[in-house]
Amino acid sequence: MYGDKHIGDTLLKVDNITLAFGGVKALTDISFEIREHEILAIIGPNGAGKTSMLNVINGFYHPQQGRIMFRGAERKAMRPHLAAKQGIARTFQNVALFKGMSTLDNIMTGRVLKMKSNLFQQAIYWGANQREEIEHREVVEKIIDFLEIEAIRKTPVGRLPYGLQKRVELARALAMEPDLLLLDEPMAGMNVEEKEDMCRFILDVNDEFGTTIALIEHDMGVVMDISDRVVVLDYGRKLADGSPDEVRANQDVIDAYLGVSH
Amino acid sequence: MFYREAGQFKTSYSADQAIFPIRQDRLGLLLLGLVAVFAVPALANNYFLETIFVPFLVFAMAALGLNLLTGYCGQLSLGTGGFMACGAFFSFKLATAFPELHIVVVFLLAGLGTAGVGVLFGLPSLRIKGFYLAVATLAAQFFLVWMFNKFNWWTNYSPSGVISAPPREIIPGFFVTGNEASPAAKYVFLLIFVAVLALIAKNLVRSRTGRSWMAIRDMDIAAEIIGIRPLWAKLSAFAVSSFYIGISGALWAFVYTGSVEALAFQIDRSFQVLFMVIIGGLGSILGSFLGAAFIVLLPILLNNAPAALGIPLKVELISHLEFMIFGALIIFFLIVEPHGLARLWQIGKEKLRLWPFPY
Known part of the structure; x- marks a missing residue:
């Protein structure tokens, strides 16, 4: 290897x-x-x-x-x-996740810099923004598979045990590619x-x-x-x-x- | 709920990302929509429409706006009343200066104007946080109300300082403002307008913008590391929030009361909307509506309950009791569920999902 x-x-x-x-x-x-x-x-x-x-x-x-x-x-x-x-991506010594959001949303947030749709497209949602959301969702799902956190996709991260929180944080950093x-x-x-x-x-x-x-x-x-x-x-x-x-x-x-x- | 999502498999990400992923929820919402659009105006009398449904929708709009800023982006604001006043006076000036402009366009432009003002008063949020920011937004509250009160250019030099909404039609022959507007017409117009804007708010919070706001709210340092610019996230939250609050102020002046003065948008208005957001649920679109319903409906309900139940009580006693019970209920709800009615609703749904089985 x-x-x-x-x-x-x-x-x-x-x-x-x-x-x-x-x-x-x-x-x-x-x-x-x-x-x-x-x-x-x-x-x-x-x-x-x-x-x-x-x-x-x-x-x-x-x-x-x-x-x-x-x-x-x-x-x-x-x-x-x-x-x-x-x-340059980064994880923190004491977990710095977005506590109010689900695992999926946390990782999707990592894609922020890669997303291009503007405020009006997002307001309408259907069309360009939805295509983009799905495209990035696919990337995020690959990372979720990679780190084996499929089961906690929709769980608010505040409820996760510490070890998994660390893993979600790594996933979020990886989402930035x-x-x-x-x-x-x-x-x-x-x-x-x-x-x-x-x-x-x-x-x-x-x-x-x-x-x-x-x-x-x-x-x-x-x-x-x-x-x-x-x-x-x-x-x-x-x-x-x-x-x-x-x-x-x-x-x-x-x-x-x-x-x-x- | 009493129903479950069993058997409803999602095979695409778009189905998974839908606002209401469960079929029964979609049907329920459709039913609610039909009842709200057709049954309510047909069955409810004018008193109910004017004193309950219309203010409820106007307040729901204001609560929605504040919830985007405080609930989603975590920026505490006490300037709601001032921004509502902006919307009211901007739309008045626009409607009287350009009578040919369509009323919806007037409201949207007033909202955009208020968004600009909101961004201006949101600038301190880049440096200060939490309670200190709340104090800074008080400046907006006092300054704006003072300005609309002081300069009578805003009221077209009306000696009393009161502005009256000019009559306007949404479609020819169908008045929504002014004396000729029927309560039912006002209600249906408001309902559709608020529903569309609520949908837009929902779309924003489930897209990149909403996630940036929530990231800033939950952990601003980590948000910045990911590449979210705090400047952009906070100011866009102020802009969108003020847009909604401005429109609600315009609706208040034009559709709800019909005539209004700047003093109607004092600091207690800001607190009222803030309480709606806190009681309804921070960071929840549904919560904005629940909170508005709670604050608007409960006093009316308490006021009418003794008479309806046939208990003879003096009028003063009723109004005193109303305050006491209302205050006690707010405290009760906050103790039972500090995250508001929306969370209570969510917990109820999760419990019912398993009921009657223990797990």
Whole structure:
């Protein structure tokens, strides 16, 4: 399955990113790159700046210094919806679904950028808008099949158990057909079976759609198993960057995780 | 319900996305429509039509508009009265300045004008949320009523500040406004007009626009990540909502009361519509109608109940009792079901779906 996996050129490159909130430096001089079709894991102890890093890539936070190159072009100041337009999708650490809507509507919302009908066509509904709704419904149904959530299609997401909510959130991100998928702790709070399912889905997404994935995860077993490369952050600085084996052997990383005797 | 969807299989997505996917529901709605269009005007007397059905439909329209904004997009607004006044005065100016313009066109244009005003007063929503936004929309309420009261250009320099709806026909010989309009004609006109606009509202909320509004309501950060522009979603909600509320104000002035002054659209009007939306059910088209029915009908019912039951009570006592029972009922409904009558209806349907079996 991985033998013929082709990791391409750099998709996104962050260069000397520094982000501070007042006097607190969340990120200091971080540089790394995400290559096409790879699974990159960002790890680090709590408060290392992993989520801040994703927020910077996403356009939520605006770093004081540094550049971000996406598909070879430098990105100017960014708003999250512009990042979405460029093909960056994201899931959140604590599930951020639209609680009042059904699973189907949540995933359909992910298609918002792909839908073109205007307000008047939508008001009339029949005709162009209905054709478009059905066309996107077909895509959404494929994703529902893919993630095996057929049974909860019409259930309001507020009623779903946590593991399924995480899966619906992944479905919503996939509905955007992203080039780069950012997953913030996709397996937090799950039991072993749910984690195995989620790993399978992440690998399948990567494999079948060729989506580039950057994920934050605390479960080292998962990280070492599924990722092609690992970036380690600690206190807002980058400690290491390389294949899982290289990172595992890195002395700084071992010190950061296990502590150093003084 | 007493009936079930068993045996009704959907084989296409369009069938699955229908507003009423169950056949019995469609038949029931058709029946309700026929009764409303033919039986009600034939059987009900003028008093019932003028004091119950006409205000109910006008309020349902206003509640529908506010529900789109507050229930679907999550933007709390207390400017409803002001926007209704906009609709009323815009349509008055349009109807008197261009007498040849068809009355429906006048109402739609007044609605569009109000939509513009709504967008203007919706701009603060891009920065502030929740209760703070509600306070900001109060500015719209007070400013608009003050403006229509202060500048008598809006009333064509009428000394009393009251505007009277000029008589207009919907089709030649069939008056819907002015003295010659019969209550039945007003009612049927309103019914069809409101039904069409309710259908449009339903279409909007089950399309991309409605999903964007609900996304902003439920989790604005995640909505932005998906690519929804908060600016566009919030302002379009303000525009569409104000369009509906503006038309309801125009209908209020032209069809319901026939003559109106700016003070009819004070802050208590805003609260009245907000209560309809909350009691009826936030985020539900049906809820707007249920809420309007509750607030319009219940006081009348309570008022007439003692006489109808043959209990001799003093008139003052009845009106005091009316307030007490009405208030108690509102509290009761909110405790039993904070999500409104629409949710109560939905729960009832789900229960009946299984009844009499336990599961």
